[in-house]
Amino acid sequence: MSTESEASKITPAAPGWDFPGSRAGLGAAVAWTRRNLFSSPFNTVLTVLVGLFLAWALPAMFRWAVLNATVTGATRAACGGEGACWTFIQVRLPLFFVGRYPPDERWRVLAALVALIGFCIPVLREGHVRHRGIWFALLFTACPAIVGVLLLGGVFGLPYVDTSLWGGLMIDVVVSFVTVAGAIPLGILLALGRRSQLSVIRGLSIAYIELWRGVPLLTVLFMSAVIVPLLMPNGVTADRLLRAMIAMVLFNAAYMAEVVRGGLQGVPEGQEEAAATLGLRWWQMQALVVLPQALRIVLPGIVNTVVDLFKDVTLITIIGLSDLLGVVNQALKDPAWLGMAREGYAFAAFVFFVCCYLMSSYSRRLERRLNRGHAH
Amino acid sequence: MSAALVAAAGLWMGAGSAWAQVSSPTLDAVKKRGQLICGIDTGIPGYAYQDSSGEWQGLDVSLCRAIADAVVGSPKKVKYIGLTSKERFSVLKSGEIDVLIRDSEHSFLRNTALGLELPAVNFFTGQTFMVRKNLGVGHLKELNGATICVLTGTTLETNIADYNRANGIEIKTLLFEKPEEAFAAADSGRCDGYTDDGGSVAAARSTMKTPADWIFIPETIGGLQPIGPLTRGGDEAWTRLVRWVHYSMLEAEVLGITKANADQMAQNPSNPDVRRFFGLEGDFGKLLGVDNEWAKRIVKDIGNYGEVYEASFGAKGLGLPRGMNNLYDKGGLQTLPTWH
Numbered sequence: 001m002s003t004e005s006e007a008s009k010i011t012p013a014a015p016g017w018d019f020p021g022s023r024a025g026l027g028a029a030v031a032w033t034r035r036n037l038f039s040s041p042f043n044t045v046l047t048v049l050v051g052l053f054l055a056w057a058l059p060a061m062f063r064w065a066v067l068n069a070t071v072t073g074a075t076r077a078a079c080g081g082e083g084a085c086w087t088f089i090q091v092r093l094p095l096f097f098v099g100r101y102p103p104d105e106r107w108r109v110l111a112a113l114v115a116l117i118g119f120c121i122p123v124l125r126e127g128h129v130r131h132r133g134i135w136f137a138l139l140f141t142a143c144p145a146i147v148g149v150l151l152l153g154g155v156f157g158l159p160y161v162d163t164s165l166w167g168g169l170m171i172d173v174v175v176s177f178v179t180v181a182g183a184i185p186l187g188i189l190l191a192l193g194r195r196s197q198l199s200v201i202r203g204l205s206i207a208y209i210e211l212w213r214g215v216p217l218l219t220v221l222f223m224s225a226v227i228v229p230l231l232m233p234n235g236v237t238a239d240r241l242l243r244a245m246i247a248m249v250l251f252n253a254a255y256m257a258e259v260v261r262g263g264l265q266g267v268p269e270g271q272e273e274a275a276a277t278l279g280l281r282w283w284q285m286q287a288l289v290v291l292p293q294a295l296r297i298v299l300p301g302i303v304n305t306v307v308d309l310f311k312d313v314t315l316i317t318i319i320g321l322s323d324l325l326g327v328v329n330q331a332l333k334d335p336a337w338l339g340m341a342r343e344g345y346a347f348a349a350f351v352f353f354v355c356c357y358l359m360s361s362y363s364r365r366l367e368r369r370l371n372r373g374h375a376h
Numbered sequence: 377m378s379a380a381l382v383a384a385a386g387l388w389m390g391a392g393s394a395w396a397q398v399s400s401p402t403l404d405a406v407k408k409r410g411q412l413i414c415g416i417d418t419g420i421p422g423y424a425y426q427d428s429s430g431e432w433q434g435l436d437v438s439l440c441r442a443i444a445d446a447v448v449g450s451p452k453k454v455k456y457i458g459l460t461s462k463e464r465f466s467v468l469k470s471g472e473i474d475v476l477i478r479d480s481e482h483s484f485l486r487n488t489a490l491g492l493e494l495p496a497v498n499f500f501t502g503q504t505f506m507v508r509k510n511l512g513v514g515h516l517k518e519l520n521g522a523t524i525c526v527l528t529g530t531t532l533e534t535n536i537a538d539y540n541r542a543n544g545i546e547i548k549t550l551l552f553e554k555p556e557e558a559f560a561a562a563d564s565g566r567c568d569g570y571t572d573d574g575g576s577v578a579a580a581r582s583t584m585k586t587p588a589d590w591i592f593i594p595e596t597i598g599g600l601q602p603i604g605p606l607t608r609g610g611d612e613a614w615t616r617l618v619r620w621v622h623y624s625m626l627e628a629e630v631l632g633i634t635k636a637n638a639d640q641m642a643q644n645p646s647n648p649d650v651r652r653f654f655g656l657e658g659d660f661g662k663l664l665g666v667d668n669e670w671a672k673r674i675v676k677d678i679g680n681y682g683e684v685y686e687a688s689f690g691a692k693g694l695g696l697p698r699g700m701n702n703l704y705d706k707g708g709l710q711t712l713p714t715w716h
Binding site: 091092094095099100162164222225226227229230232240317318319320321322326329330331332333334335336337338339341 | 418419420421422425426427428429430455456457458459460462463466467469470471472556559579582583693694
């Protein structure tokens with residue numbers, strides 16, 4: 001009850017953030033400005049300071065990135081003057097997206113992307129989707145199989161492409177997807193384990209979660225790159241990318257577990273009791289009654305974790321794998337294109353921003369929809 | 377001495393048995409795999425970098441290619457593993473890579489404490505200076521009073537202080553945390569020069585607005601840094617192979633064999649050295665555990681050391697003069713045992 005009244009206090013402010021242009025009239029715009037930018041002396045000062053900063057920074061950035069920029073040509077000689085040299089980005093665009101994946105096989109990356117998007121749409125679409133559960137299951141079973149076959153090859157007449165040739169944004173997406181697909185189920189199990197009545201399972205779950213949450217991701221990645229090969233029998237090596245993926249899954253499962261646990265705590269105890277009176281066994285109770293409600297509550301939290309881990313994937317450059325940022329770093333070392341750091345990093349930032357913004361705006365829509373569903 | 381001669385003669389004659397005597401787990405693994413796994417830098421101008429089509433290029437990469445060419449017969453059969461400086465030695469020791477060619481300095485502790493072998497030096501360097509051409513300075517001692525941009529947290533600064541003290545001059549330093557900041561400062565005229573190891577200075581020079589306005593000072597300070605490949609200890613035959621692959625590129629340069637003239641030079645040469653190099657005489661390939669045309673392939677596919685240097689560090693690359701990396705008879709340090 002109290003949460004609902006709090007929510008009603010907050011919501012009226014939200015529509016005010018609608019873009020002023022959406023309502024006709026100058027008056028509305030002035031009112032919007034006054035309400036959102038000059039509502040108090042403190043806010044007025046902030047607005048003025050931010051405005052001054054933007055007035056100082058934006059024109060210079062615009063001049064650099066757009067007005068004086070070079071976009072044509074194929075060599076560094078094409079770039080002169082003070083502007084950005086986007087030619088550098090354009091020449092290396094395929095590298096930034098798929099790394100050293102053989103040019104003749106690049107269509108497979110595209111096909112894999114189409115498959116991934118195809119499986120994602122029915123799961124993520126708003127409104128009623130028939131058999132969403134089945135699509136959800138397929139996204140984490142059939143989809144990785146198809147994508148894996150396409151990218152790796154070695155079967156069905158597709159030439160084998162070693163993971164040492166993978167790179168660029170493709171690695172970010174693949175590693176993020178595998179991490180999500182692995183960390184969510186593992187996280188759910190750990191969250192359930194942490195609430196278990198059985199002290200051994202509870203103890204092990206707590207130990208796992210706290211251990212992985214207490215270690216920096218960098219350390220985990222280093223362990224996967226440096227220690228694991230030493231422990232393996234001579235001559236046996238596990239793929240570097242695979243090791244990094246496993247490390248990411250194990251690490252993020254601990255965070256997922258805590259997010260899911262938050263959801264489990266939000267499900268009223270009566271639900272479990274009611275399920276028990278119906279004669280459901282523990283697993284049935286969790287799978288049919290508790291988890292569907294808990295996951296619904298924490299869906300925005302899960303998406304938030306996904307956005308975080310997507311950005312964390314860039315850390316794999318520290319173990320020599322080249323994700324988008326890694327490929328950009330490599331590109332900066334080409335003697336024919338030295339001194340392109342600003343362009344390279346600006347491009348990487350832009351791509352990451354677009355990806356993360358899409359994810360978080362989806363999360364916000366989802367949250368709004370879930371809240372609406374809650375209110376009725 | 378005479379025992380060695382007898383042994384050598386024995387090997388010379390018993391070609392078949394010589395082949396059998398080359399036993400190397402790494403060499404066998406590479407042959408079986410049909411591919412060399414080479415640990416390289418994740419990206420550094422000169423040594424190892426990707427061109428705009430994504431192909432690995434550079435001095436270190438060329439050595440990877442040459443080894444693959446000798447062992448499995450193609451310079452393309454290399455899997456490159458980009459390694460950061462923190463993980464490189466443990467990855468080599470774990471057996472994940474066959475050889476580490478990652479702009480790594482050869483040192484006492486790496487040889488002894490880490491138990492790694494140092495087959496050959498493919499790049500000699502030392503703390504190098506570049507200065508503005510219009511200073512009119514040709515030697516280090518003439519830099520008295522000049523200001524040099526330097527990175528902090530390295531021995532670069534102490535080396536300059538030591539040099540100042542020893543020579544009673546005053547080279548001033550301006551410290552920077554990041555290379556990019558130091559480059560920008562040098563370019564904008566806040567200092568008269570920049571110093572780092574040879575390869576890094578050459579890279580810095582090519583980021584300048586007008587690289588031709590900057591010249592390298594021939595002298596280096598702070599001692600010699602020998603940089604080259606490293607192999608795991610306990611596999612002498614493999615270490616020997618890596619060593620002689622480097623030497624073969626030097627020998628080609630000594631004999632005047634280049635990528636372009638290799639085929640022509642191989643046509644019935646009269647010079648016994650050239651005959652041995654191309655495998656027309658002797659069993660040099662078999663003694664290394666590879667076929668007899670290994671050196672011919674290397675020079676045909678990759679070129680001699682001078683050509684590789686030109687493309688990576690030299691005129692076609694970063695513009696760093698050969699200097700110490702010249703052959704012994706041209707005032708450099710690159711030398712090799714006789715091909716007998």
